[in-house]
Amino acid sequence: MRQTLLLAQRALREARRTPDALAPTLLIPLFFLVVNVGQAGRIFPGKSTPFLHGQSYAGFQLPSSLLLAGSFGAAALFLVEDIEKGYFDRLRAAPVSRVAIVMSRLLAESVKALVLTAVMIAISLLLGVRIATGVGGFLLLLLLTAAWAVVYAGFMQLIALKTRSSAATQSGGLVFFPLLFLTPSFAPRSMLTRPMEVAASCNPVTYIMEGMRTLVLGGGEWHRVALAFGVVAATGALMLALNVRLVRRYD
């Protein structure tokens, strides 16, 4: 644990010194939030759209943007840079736990995601969004986004460890786009066409998005929040196990 914390501190220092890498993770999701609300906001007026629970469409779109913000996988990009530049081998040649090498990056990723999510929510408040479930819901929203960021960074770290190539790892990040669009991102699942509804129901991101929406819009469907945490816990455990397996077999 001590080594994990030491290496996580180093990863956070690295993030502080590369603000140009952090900026897109904030600006691009905000761009999508503004554009999506601009395009569909008038189709779904807050006052007459039941699934918005009296809020504006921005509240419905915020979870999609938060998920996008958590899907840049910067941890994996820094990891593959360590591999390419030899620092990864320096760590492997020292008595450093292999688990600490991968866990530290995920831990740092969760801290970055907490900060970024808080900033994004603060900005969305200026756009008229209200977190209907209050401070508790806000904290759960932070946790859920940070947990998703860890899951996705874990997935990208698998690509980094397997391919040892920054180009391949960056391409891996694009997987998120089909994952994000095969969800009820513009309207609830019940309003989708049948094939799209089936596809969205098979996509774990759908359940995280729906849990987040419950936290933002209210509506009392707490089982959706529980399901969202269940999905990130299960996928997180899977990613962690695969990361540990791969880093231990790294040759």
Added chain:
Amino acid sequence: MEATGLRKTYPGKDGDVEAVRGVDLAVRTGEVFGFLGPNGAGKSTTVRMLTTLLTITSGTATVAGLDVAREPDAVRRKIGVALQEAGLDERQTGRELLTLQARLFGSSAAEAKDIAQRQLELVELVDAGDRVIKGYSGGMKRRLDLATALVHEPEVLFLDEPTTGLDPASRLTVWDEVRRINGRGTTVFLTTQYLEEADQLCDRLAIIDGGRIVLEGTPSDLKADLRQREGGDPTLDDVFLDATGRTRTKVAGEVAEVQA
């Protein structure tokens, strides 16, 4: 340090490729041992096996009396490693890198701070210690790399082509460092392509070619042996070319494609 029948194979497109084909080595405590060979001869692969970075396909190796395959973590505590690519995180300062390395080896925060200062003084980087490494010159990076490999005062130091790409002045500085480190009793295992470097620094050396050791001895004995056979006043370059069957015009080896 001892290696017996050390072998490494990689899966290739047309079957396994043998990078190292049964290397036997014995390095005495406190000596500077040179490991020479042409490109692709198996030098770095051997070093990576001895430093626990690569699994050993077959054979055995002990470093500082510890079995590399069975006790890798214990071996890591006894060795310092500076590989071909200086393994530095260029977004940290030199001081931060050294402090982190010392802490990863178990030092407390206060101890690590002292060690970092001491190492910076040793490699004459105190003035640059609080600057990010990205701005360092090649020679400064190499010296910092060496300092990082030494934070825990290892018994054995592995240097894989420590002066490749350095200008002559930086090369001489690194040589002085190696002599100083060895003078403190640290065993040094050094790979190099520069025969003058081996001649200057090494007590004994081995030449590897095609994954096998083809010659071993002290630089002076190897030169004397060739003088006896061929006459003249051979240099270590001549010894190397004689041992590897190369001439001054034929130096390219076969290249086999391997998969990691």
